[in-house]
Amino acid sequence: QVQLVESGGGLVQAGGSLRLSCAASGRTFSNYVMGWFRQTPGKEREFVAAISWDRSRTSYADFVKGRFTISRDNAKNTVYLQMNSLNPEDTAVYYCAAGRRFGSRGVEDFGSWGQGTQVTVSS
Numbered sequence: 001q002v003q004l005v006e007s008g009g010g011l012v013q014a015g016g017s018l019r020l021s022c023a024a025s026g027r028t029f030s031n032y033v034m035g036w037f038r039q040t041p042g043k044e045r046e047f048v049a050a051i052s053w054d055r056s057r058t059s060y061a062d063f064v065k066g067r068f069t070i071s072r073d074n075a076k077n078t079v080y081l082q083m084n085s086l087n088p089e090d091t092a093v094y095y096c097a098a099g100r101r102f103g104s105r106g107v108e109d110f111g112s113w114g115q116g117t118q119v120t121v122s123s
Contacts, residue, residue: 001026001027001098001111001112002024002025002026002027002029002032002098002112003024003025003026003112004022004023004024004096004097004098004112004113004114005022005023005025005114005115006020006021006022006094006095006096006114006115006116006117007020007021007022007023007117008020008021008117009093009094009117009118009119010118010119010120011120011121011122012086012119012120012121012122013121013122014086014087014088014121014122014123015085015086015087016086016121017082017083017084017085017086018083018086018119019080019081019082019083020036020080020081020083020094020096020117020119021078021079021080022034022036022078022079022080022081022096022114023076023077023078024077024078024079024098025077029074029077030053030054030074031053032053032098032099032100032112033050033051033052033053033098033099033100033101033102033104034050034051034070034072034079034096034097034098034099035047035048035049035050035051035096035097035098035099035110036048036049036050036070036079036081036094036095036096036097037094037095037097037107037110038090038092038093038094038095038119039092039093039095039116040091040092040093044107045095045107046061047061047105047106047107048060048061048064048068048081048094049061049064049068049069049070049081050070050099050102050104050105051070051071051072051079052102053074053102055071055072057102058070059102059103059105061105063089064083067083067084067085067086068081068082068083068084069081069082069084070082079096081094083119086119086121087121088121088122088123089121090119090121091119091120091121092118092119093116093117093118093119094116094117094118094119095113095114095115095116096113096114097110097112097113097114098110098111098112099111
């Protein structure tokens with residue numbers, strides 16, 4: 001498995017931006033599809049975005065299209081989530097995850113997870 005550590009969360013006003021980072025260690029980072037998920041209390045963890053190992057393909061949940069951008073730097077073993085035009089509904093704990101198959105949006109298809117980083121958007 002690969003070990004993942006997220007950073008970059010915090011408090012931001014509505015309309016603002018944040019960039020989340022996820023640093024990987026352990027197995028070869030470039031072998032993995034990388035994804036971001038988020039979770040709020042009482043709700044299931046939901047898919048946000050994913051990127052293929054070679055950066056050629058990206059996938060987004062409908063509710064973030066046009067606002068969030070996922071990217072990765074395989075030389076730095078890091079995946080990013082640029083979040084723009086944030087709104088209070090984006091408040092959640094954001095998790096980085098590593099998987100093997102691009103196109104899957106299920107939690108069960110990602111085998112390694114970070115500890116999460118809190119994002120809070122105030123109105």
